[in-house]
Amino acid sequence: MTQPSQSRVLVANRGEIALRIIRSIQERGDTAVAVYADQDMDAQFVRGADEAYALRGTSAAETYLSGDKIIAIASANGVDAIHPGYGFLAESPTFAAQVQEAGISWIGPSPEVIELLGDKIRARQTALRVGVAPVPGTQEPLTGRGEVEAFIKQWDYPVVLKAADGGGGRGIHVLHGEGDLDTFFTGRDLTSGSGAGFFIERYVPRARHLETQSGRDSHGTFTVYSTRDCSVQRRHQKLIEEAPAPFISPEIEAALIANSQALFDAVGYVGLGTCEYLLTEDGELYFLEVNPRLQVEHTVTEEVAGVDLVDAQLTIAEGGPIPLGGEVRGHSIELRVTSEDPANDLIPTTGTLSRVVWPTGPGIRIDTGIGEGDTVSSEFDSMVAKIIVTAPTREQAIARALRVTRETVLDGVANPLPLYAHILNHPLFNQAQGGNLGVWTRWLESGVLEEFAAIFKAEQEALSPATTSGPTPTQERTRVIIELDGKRAELTLPAHLFAGAAAATASRKPAQPLRSSREQNRRSGGATPLNSDAVIAPSQAIVVRVPVEVGTEVAEGDILLVLESMKMESYIRSPRAGRIESIGVEVGANVAPGAVLATLTPEPVTVEGGQS
Structure with a gap:
């Protein structure tokens, strides 16, 4: 049965996520309502919304995680529906239930389904019940160290402990020996606190991370829009994603789709979600979890399936039939551009974007919520933008992505684009055949990140000869455009050489934004x-x-x-x-x-x- 129209939709999120959803709401002819923390008052998503209301606060806890404030604003301003985006309250069954109790439509699966699948232990139980094999592990919340030791005695190290309510890489602890076990239990009581507890799994050291972008409507129609590969990760946090998943057999693809439908049908899922799996080097396919929401990497599926997934969510929430995507065409790669320093273990950095130049041309999409002059805050996520490239073939998409890493300019914050260029050029990223997995979830930590850091450090030292005094403000670089025998070239020199020249002062900026930000961070407190x-x-x-x-x-x-x-x-x-x-x-x-x-x-x- 079709539900009442949702003409005024509040987006309970911020940044590029909120802006992405606001645009789809407006394209339907509906009113997009934003809420914002104090520091987001002039953010792009706030300016882009039809209406915006203050949450009065600066921290996540008192703003985007305050369900009571969000519902109060929605109720006071005639909001018909709330879209949670991803992150923050998107996977909170309590918030979803509060929204519905307030008489407001919830854009997402029901609170009961979120509780069943958003909780990883219950998701494992559901998977086993419908014949979908998870990684071998426990099926109930752990109560103490003894259960962990018993599991280790059966399976041996390494093992992985996971928070049942974790997500996006949060709450994962890999134990390689007794020392790691001691560390995990330092200051931790598994029976206390408000969390959903922990469970333990056998650790799979080498596996690809595969996904299905799935959807099911209130009439029982199910679809998979595309498969995805999200194996390029650091600390279980995805960095590069692509669709469709490359180098998988028709049998594996069929299993991914069948398993995902079994999970969605079993719980009466209504909405969009992602089913995640591990594919081992032995060809074993294990269920990991269901994310009962849209995800960061939904963009690559949109590009190859030809569907607006936010619009699909809104249609399903109204009781309409699930919009079906077209035949998967071409290949799409997403680069997550964060304010993190890949030459310094991907440590988050903050700063103001003094100069921004985005790449353009065929097959390039930029999803971002900040621009030149905006500040990257330590209060929230380090995401600056998502750059999505699409081309007829994977090889062409990789070539296009490499162009993106050269053309993008983000002065003022560290960013991982130089690392991405290194990855995209790597032989293992470019092929997987025979018994070779290609890249796997811990591939970067197997030495690739250190390899990149060494190359980057050598480049830095070549530009900045070592001195006995260490880095100082006068060692910042400035760029000068010159001609040598009629050929244009860039000359990079210490900035202090031009301190007295007004023209040089006006043009002064770092020749390599990642490098200068890294030096600034080291000078300002990391030493x-x-x-x-x-x-x-x-x-x-x-x-x-x-x-x-x-x-x-x-x-x-x-x-x-x-x-x-x-x-x-x-x-x-x-x-x-x-x-x-x-x-x-x-x-x-x-x-x-x-x-x-x-x-x-x-x-x-x-x-x-x-x-x-």
């Missing part, structure tokens, strides 16, 4: 702290656990704090034996690079099992 007794944050992150307190005696190497950055946990360890003198942060705090997390007593103390 040795002034107080050697201070423990500082190595990068922008969120504090997730503090297993020590003031007065605790620690040994060298003991875990002092646990931070989450790039959706992965990192452990801050004591640089020496001592006693905790102060703790400068609390759980949930968002810390900047160089922030003082804790301090140790000025003089080392003797700690049992440690050094004095």
Whole structure:
């Protein structure tokens, strides 16, 4: 039965996600309503919306994660429907239920389905019930270390512990030995807290990450718009995605589609979602999870299937038939452009985009929510843009993507485009045949990222000869356009050589934005702290656990704090034996690079099992 029309749709998200959804709403002739945090008041998605309302706050918790504020704004302003985008509240069954209880249409699967499939443990149970094989693992939330040790005794290391309510790479912990097990349980009680708990799986070291962009309407019609490959990852966070998935047999493709339909039919799924799988080098196909929402990489499916997936979501939510995509044509590759430094372990950076030049030409799509003069904040996701290239063949799409890495200019923040050029040129990315997987989910961490960093460092040193004083502001570079025998060339020189020349000052900008941002980050806080007794944050992150307190005696190497950055946990360890003198942060705090997390007593103390 067709539902009432949704003429006023609120987008409960920000940035390029919100702008992407706003455009589809407006193309239907409907009114797009935005909500915004204080720092987003003049953002592109706010300017692009028909109406925009303040959430009054700066942090995610008091803005885009505040369901009560969002529903209050929607109710007060005649909103018919809420689209959650992806991230934030998109996979919250509680929020979805609150929206429906307020008499507002929810653009997405029902709260009950989100609870069944958004929770990874329940999704595993559902998969087993319909004959879809997940990676071998436990089917109930873990209650303590004993269960983990029993599983390890059966399967041996490595294993992976996953948060049942994790997503997008968050809440994943690979254990290679007892030391990792000790670290995982430091300051953690699996039976406490409001989370959905953890489960454990056998770790699959070499596998491709495959997906189906699936949809099902209220009439029971199911479709897969395309398959995708998202194997180029760092810390389980996707970097490059493509559609359709290359180098898979017709049998594997048929299994992907059949398994996805079995999962959607089993729970009465209504809406769009993504089913994710691992394909091992032995040809085994394992179910991973269902993401009951649109995903970042939905764009590549849109390009090859010829369908607006947001429009499809809105149609399905109104009770209409699922729009069917056309035959998959061509090949599409998405490059996630983030403000992260690939030459420094992809650490997030912040800054203002002083100059932006996007590539143009056939088959190029730019999805972004920020532009020249905008600031990348540490409060929210590091995504700057998504560049999607499409061509008749995969080989042509790769060539086009390489052109994109050369043409794009993003001065003011670090970005991974130089790394992407390295990946796109790599032989393993370009072919997979016989028993060869091509790239796999931990491929970058197998030495490729270090290989790139070494090449990049050599290029940097060639441009910036080493000095005894280390990097200083006067070592910034400036670019001068010259002609040599009638041939145009760029000459890069230390900026201070032109400090007195007004013309050079006007044209001064970094010759290599990634390189200059990296030096600036190092100068502004990523180096040795002034107080050697201070423990500082190595990068922008969120504090997730503090297993020590003031007065605790620690040994060298003991875990002092646990931070989450790039959706992965990192452990801050004591640089020496001592006693905790102060703790400068609390759980949930968002810390900047160089922030003082804790301090140790000025003089080392003797700690049992440690050094004095």
